[in-house]
Each structure stands twice: as structure tokens, then as C-alpha cells.
Amino acid sequence: MRILSGVQPSGELHLGNYFGAIVQHLALQGQGDALYFIADYHALTTIQDAARLRDLTRDVAATYLALGLDPARATFFRQSDVPEVHELTWLLECVTGMGLLERAVSYKDKVSRGLKASVGLFTYPALMASDILIYRSNVVPVGQDQVQHIEIAQDMAASFNAAFGREVLVRPEARLSEVPKVPGTDGQKMSKSYGNAIPIFATGKALKKAVNAIVTDSKDPKQEPLDPATCNAFAIYALFAAPDERDALAARYRDDRAFPGYGVTKQAIMQKMDERFGPARERYEALKRPGSELEDVLRDGARRARALAQETIDACREATGLGRRLV
Ligand code: ADP
Numbered sequence: 667m668r669i670l671s672g673v674q675p676s677g678e679l680h681l682g683n684y685f686g687a688i689v690q691h692l693a694l695q696g697q698g699d700a701l702y703f704i705a706d707y708h709a710l711t712t713i714q715d716a717a718r719l720r721d722l723t724r725d726v727a728a729t730y731l732a733l734g735l736d737p738a739r740a741t742f743f744r745q746s747d748v749p750e751v752h753e754l755t756w757l758l759e760c761v762t763g764m765g766l767l768e769r770a771v772s773y774k775d776k777v778s779r780g781l782k783a784s785v786g787l788f789t790y791p792a793l794m795a796s797d798i799l800i801y802r803s804n805v806v807p808v809g810q811d812q813v814q815h816i817e818i819a820q821d822m823a824a825s826f827n828a829a830f831g832r833e834v835l836v837r838p839e840a841r842l843s844e845v846p847k848v849p850g851t852d853g854q855k856m857s858k859s860y861g862n863a864i865p866i867f868a869t870g871k872a873l874k875k876a877v878n879a880i881v882t883d884s885k886d887p888k889q890e891p892l893d894p895a896t897c898n899a900f901a902i903y904a905l906f907a908a909p910d911e912r913d914a915l916a917a918r919y920r921d922d923r924a925f926p927g928y929g930v931t932k933q934a935i936m937q938k939m940d941e942r943f944g945p946a947r948e949r950y951e952a953l954k955r956p957g958s959e960l961e962d963v964l965r966d967g968a969r970r971a972r973a974l975a976q977e978t979i980d981a982c983r984e985a986t987g988l989g990r991r992l993v
């Protein structure tokens with residue numbers, strides 16, 4: 667089984683990325699042939715600042731390695747180290763109707779949130795389909811928001827195989843994590859681009875600021891019971907807590923008229939984050955320093971990934987009639 671997923675270096679990774687994607691990526695690395703990459707080409711749709719892109723790429727790489735990505739078990743690389751992915755994008759675009767991309771909700775969503783309506787943003791799902799298909803991926807672990815993109819990849823694979831009468835490309839399937847949609851501090855989907863994220867490795871003032879920004883209601887526990895089911899802070903706490911801890915806090919919401927308020931929940935979130943991420947934070951800081959092993963890991967991963975991509979491209983060129991390159 668080939669497992670593949672990508673993450674954009676478009677901001678510091680946050681709790682939504684962690685519970686929606688990273689936990690699953692790490693768990694799957696022992697269960698098949700896993701490939702994970704940093705989608706830096708995709709990030710160019712939003713990050714157009716060279717120093718920032720370089721920084722964020724290192725940041726994502728260091729985050730994954732610090733949290734437990736094992737380069738001996740998973741191939742870890744940068745998307746842009748395998749430029750063949752664009753060649754397949756073009757081949758896929760030539761067998762794809764406009765309607766398929768016009769129906770993609772993420773483009774409309776991003777444009778309605780103020781992103782520039784570039785051609786790159788529009789054809790984003792074609793590049794993503796190519797990412798998936800070029801490594802002949804069977805399973806693509808992602809959060810809810812990416813499922814439509816995987817359906818697009820399924821359609822493109824089928825169109826390519828039908829157009830050229832050969833089963834060259836493999837149909838991928840999405841795999842959702844147990845927490846497909848983590849809420850942000852405002853209750854919407856947590857996202858790097860919505861200003862509602864809590865970064866995994868935030869500490870001190872930055873952490874306090876992010877956690878304090880969690881929007882809660884203005885009920886007075888002395889007057890009426892609080893409702894854990896509609897409380898955003900509770901939902902975030904619940905991601906970390908064991909079932910008995912969760913039940914205990916829910917009971918305090920409902921029954922404890924002396925409950926001091928949502929500050930208790932926010933404090934508990936910070937403590938949980940420190941317990942969960944504290945040990946990895948040191949590794950993260952070390953990996954981010956110049957001269958760490960980060961670059962060697964990515965180079966080694968890119969070599970392995972590129973060899974796989976070249977095999978697929980050769981088969982696709984053959985199927986289309988482009989055939990072998992002359993040089
Ligand atoms: P962002 O929306 O912050 O830019 P990405 O689009 O780079 O995040 O997502 C990287 C991975 O994390 C994807 O698999 C995506 O589905 C998952 N993910 C992102 N935000 C969330 C969330 N709030 N809940 C669950 N999964 C998420």
C-alpha cells in the first residue's frame with residue numbers, strides 16, 4: 667500500500683493540521699510505503715516572498731521531524747524537488763473538462779476570502795492530482811477540506827486511462843482522520859489563513875494570546891449551567907483529554923455553580939499543549955538551526971521520490987505517444 671500526503675508551507679502548523687493530518691500521517695508511516703512532502707509549489711499561490719517561503723518550508727520540515735516523522739520509514743521531501751510533477755499536470759489537464767475544476771469549492775472559498783484569483787489558484791487541484799497520481803498512491807490521508815481534491819484526482823486518473831486505453835494511473839482513496847475538522851479560535855475551521863489558529867509550538871506570550879483568543883459565550887456559571895457541547899474552548903480541550911478528564915470538565919460546566927469560568931478550560935489547554943508538545947519543541951528548535959540534518963533528510967527523500975515519479979512519467983509519455991525523450 668502506497669500512502670501519500672502533502673502539507674503547504676503557508677504558515678506555522680497548528681492544532682488543526684496536527685489532529686486533522688499529522689497524527690494520522692505519523693501513525694501510517696509504519697503501515698505501508700509512506701511518502702510525505704512539503705507542497706511548496708502550492709504555497710506559491712499565497713506566499714510570494716522568497717525569504718518567507720524558505721523559512722516556512724524549514725519550519726514545516728522541522729515540525730514533522732520533531733513530532734516523529736521517521737525518514738527511515740517514510741520518504742520525506744519537497745514537492746519542488748520533483749519537477750516532473752508539472753509534466754504530469756499538463757497531461758492531466760489535457761484530458762480534463764473545465765467543469766471539473768469549475769466545481770472545485772476551495773477556489774471559490776479562497777477567492778471569497780480575499781485571495782487573488784490567479785490561474786495557479788484555479789488549477790491548484792490539477793497539480794494536487796498530479797502529486798497523488800505520479801507516486802501511484804493508494805491512500806491519501808487528509809482532513810475533510812481536501813476530500814473533493816482527491817475525488818478530482820480519481821476523475822483525472824480515470825479520464826487519462828480512458829483517453830489512452832491503458833491502466834497507467836492508479837485510483838487513490840481519501841482517508842480521513844478521527845478529527846476531520848478542528849475548530850479555530852473563532853469556531854470556524856482552524857486554518858493558517860483565517861487568523862484563528864493555535865500553532866503547535868507556540869510558547870509564552872504568543873501561546874497565551876492564541877488561546878485567549880478562543881471565543882466563548884458570556885454565560886454566568888452562577889446563574890445558569892454552561893454547555894460543553896457548544897463551547898469552542900471545550901472542543902479544543904477535548905482533543906487532548908482522556909475520556910474521564912473530558913467527562914469531569916463537562917460535569918463542572920453543567921453542575922458546578924462556583925466554576926470560575928472559561929479561563930479554567932484555556933489554562934487546561936495550555937497545560938495539555940505543554941505536556942504533548944514540550945519534548946518535541948526542543949528537537950524542533952534544534953532542527954531549525956542552520957547546519958542541522960534537515961536538508962540531508964529532504965535531499966535523500968527527494969532522490970527516492972523522483973525515481974518513482976520518473977517511472978510514472980515514462981509510462982504516461984509512452985501511453986500518450988510523446989514517447990521517450992530524445993535528450
Ligand atoms: P490550512 O487550512 O491551515 O492552510 P492546509 O490546507 O495546509 O491547512 O492543510 C494541511 C492538512 O491539514 C490537510 O490534510 C488538511 O485537511 C488538514 N487540516 C487543516 N486544517 C484542519 C482543521 N481545522 N481540521 C482538520 N484538518 C485540518
Ligand code: TRP
Pocket residue numbers: 670671672673674705708793794797798806808812
Ligand atoms: N492541498 C493540500 C492542503 O492544502 C496540500 C497538498 C498538495 C496535498 N498536494 C497534495 C495533500 C497531495 C495530499 C496529497 O492541505
